[in-house]
Amino acid sequence: MDRGRAPGHRAGLTHAAVLGAARDLLAEHGVAGLTMRTLASRLDVAPNALYSHVANKTALVDALLDDVLGAVIVPADGVQNPATGLRQLMASTYEVLVAHADLVPLYLSRQGAHGPNAQRLGDVTMDLLRQAGVPEPTASDALRVLIVYTIGFAAFTRHLPATSGSEREPSAAEMLSSFNHGIGWLLTGIQQNQV
Amino acid sequence: MDRGRAPGHRAGLTHAAVLGAARDLLAEHGVAGLTMRTLASRLDVAPNALYSHVANKTALVDALLDDVLGAVIVPADGVQNPATGLRQLMASTYEVLVAHADLVPLYLSRQGAHGPNAQRLGDVTMDLLRQAGVPEPTASDALRVLIVYTIGFAAFTRHLPATSGSEREPSAAEMLSSFNHGIGWLLTGIQQNQV
DNA sequence: ACCTGAACACCGTTCAAGT
DNA sequence: ACCTGAACACCGTTCAAGT
DSSP: OOOSSOTTSOOOOOHHHHHHHHHHHHHHHTGGGOOHHHHHHHTTSOGGGGGGTOSOHHHHHHHHHHHHHTTOOOOOTTSSOHHHHHHHHHHHHHHHHHTTGGGHHHHHHTTSOOSHHHHHHHHHHHHHHHHTTOOTTHHHHHHHHHHHHHHHHHHHOOOOOSOOOSSOOOOHHHHHHHHHHHHHHHHHHHHHOOO | OOOSOOSTTOOOOOHHHHHHHHHHHHHHHTGGGOOHHHHHHHTTSOGGGGGGTOSOHHHHHHHHHHHHHTTOOOOOTTSSOHHHHHHHHHHHHHHHHHTTGGGHHHHHHTTSOOSHHHHHHHHHHHHHHHHTTOOTTHHHHHHHHHHHHHHHHHHHOOOOOSOOOSSOOOOHHHHHHHHHHHHHHHHHHHHHOOO
């Protein structure tokens, strides 16, 4: 009878609870382990119960994606020069995305990301570009280039279990180094703005 | 070695035939329409018959991916300056990948691509970087950066049915323009090489 | 409004068997 | 060696019904 849940006490399932469980599942078993059915069983509900709180799996993943971006550290306003701010912002974005590496390709199979956190990061980047003296329409291109570059690099970076050795594959440290070089090249190119 | 048709009127299924049908299916119905089962039915065989010619779906997609890269136009050796060659090579790669846009995220969920065509493009790029006077270890970083940038941009570019209008979404032409700006910034940054 | 059992319409892949 | 029918172990999602 009593299967571990007091009768009369409603499940109290909510959108946030579903999202939280999805995040846990993702962290534990990767993107392959995140299915509507395992998610439901983790929450002790029938699979179709999820559809009372989430439109479909795509919407869930989109929410998850934007959630992850909430961890990006935005540099404090005007405490250092804008180029340094851009560098730090992109580095933080890269780090956060690499920590959720298998989610990033899903980012790309959608059209980027349109959640509030993504929006915020775009706005901050645009501000910094303006402060750096980059005029329109160059700033729009630069915004796009920096975002695509950062997400693209994150998608290419894998967490190897350190036991690799089978073939020559760039380590996470090598990828980070290349990423930083490229950001530097882009920022100098943008600031010279000689197109 | 008997390279002729199988005796009788049997299917005579081969690796190349499977790959070709997969490419057709992809072109007609996109990546969502490419399943082992629809592929088998298109070839008039049972689904499991495919496994006599392909290890699994991942291996098939990998082969498809490298196949696509065969369409990239490699600039003729030494007819113009290396920077222009790099620009043309990346532009051609971008164009080819955008033509198969929904395949690109699969690129990223794997670790890049290790087929012969991908290898060739990497070698050519490296040659051009050397001709441009970029020394090691900067050249290795530059190679990685250029590849990631190009594939990342392709993943972000969508073919909109021109009927969009619902929201502000960059057109293919805008993406191409941004892509070219970014390549310019990267190449100037790389050539200045002031890390 | 929210959850359930059951079902629908799929997947990729394996197995034993036939030729 | 290559193909088949059948099955396994899954998917996401919908539907009618119960509370």
